[in-house]
Amino acid sequence: MDIPLRLSPADMRRLGHLAVDEVVDHLATLRDRPVGGPPDRARMEALFDARLPGGPADPVEVMEQAMAQLRDFIVHTDHPRFLAYIPGPSTFVGAVADFVASGLNVFAGQWIVGAGPAVMERTTIDWLRTLCGLPETGGGLFVSGGTMANLVAVHAARSRRDGLVYVTSQTHGSIRKGLRFLGFDEGRLRIIATDDRHRMDVAALRRRVARDREEGLVPSCVVATAGTTNTGAVDPLGALADLCAAEDVWLHVDGAYGAAAVLSDRAGDLLEGLGRADSIALDPHKWWYQPYEAGCVLVRDETTLTDAFAMNAEYLRETRHGTAPLNYYDLGPQLTRGFRALKLWMSFKTFGLDAFRQAVEHGIALAEHAQDLLLRGDRWDVVTPAQLAIITFRPRLPGAAPGRVDDLTRRIATGTLRDGFALVMTTEIGGRPVLRLCITHPETTARDVTDTIALLERLADEAAGGNGRA
Structure with missing residues (x-):
């Protein structure tokens, strides 16, 4: 009997083998092909078949059509000579991990149906927490990217104390976008001057915090950057940590790009103080070579995430049972979430940290x-x-x-x-x-x-x- 929406084992293997061959050919020949070209929407829409299909088609033919239409109409952010924006070089191991996570349709939101994925994600988070210098009280979770990681962190800061947020002109636009999403108005945002190296000026920040306190306002969160998108600048994290500790202000470090350099001796003292942050955003799909999407937010004290995001619902009662259940819906905004951690776990295991x-x-x-x-x-x-x-x-x-x-x-x-x-x-x-x-x-x-x-x-x-x- 035919099963709706299910291919035969033979057809699944045929399609899967073709997909693997396409990806391997892409990676093996990428260097010899153009990085990309100017997009032409009219040409693309003329080529793509926009008719809604009513009946079935051979899956291999559909795959071949898809690849033919995709190859020439994307800029290859994984190309060795893609030097724009922040590149997205990825590994085949990460791609296979994504395929497995999708193929098994892993639900990584709650304990009852995803205990194994939860423990693997916790393990991977602990690796990143340790690399960034955060204590054992810390934790975090994988999210879609830096925008969401920053949003989760800033919301956790606001849940602790609602007030003013301090940034610079070099702070990534995702911070201001996230603040708007969270309901912050521009009146609660403070733009702090930068020095001649495009880093946050600690003295200017100190003066502004003091002035705000004198006016009866509440400083809540300082957003520092480890590796700005424009220049790669790193704010003086140690000095900022000192100031934030003295003022009892949350220090968030947007390290979506630059935090990966904790691995490098060449980075020297640039990231000194990173482990003193209250929260850190980082993107393994940038400088840790994972396929999109793979963002991550880390916090110094994991209870700050549960305080900000934990939820209870009558249909989730059983997820609280068991030995130390780990429900990732308590740590972030998503209930339904994919298994993003698998790709980094497999890549670290396969290649090793060195x-x-x-x-x-x-x-x-x-x-x-x-x-x-x-x-x-x-x-x-x-x-x-x-x-x-x-x-x-x-x-x-x-x-x-x-x-x-x-x-x-x-x-x-x-x-x-x-x-x-x-x-x-x-x-x-x-x-x-x-x-x-x-x-x-x-x-x-x-x-x-x-x-x-x-x-x-x-x-x-x-x-x-x-x-x-x-």
């Missing part, structure tokens, strides 16, 4: 190599030096008006998308555009960096009219 450490240090070294190349000639001005695998720069045009330099900078970035060899985008420093390299892919080589800078120089010349240097 391999991750080497990969992180490789990215830091390549950014420093890029800086050496940029400073070697007279084509570029380095705006912010290499830090945590990020460097920013712009073309040097002696005597040119800033507007001309800015226009050329943006045209170079747009040119990389058309060219396809590497992708380099802009950000803004001091209100002006800069080119930005973020080099975190473990397979990116020094030659890739050299060839990418050569591409940027060629695009600069072309944008200037093709008559010699820009």
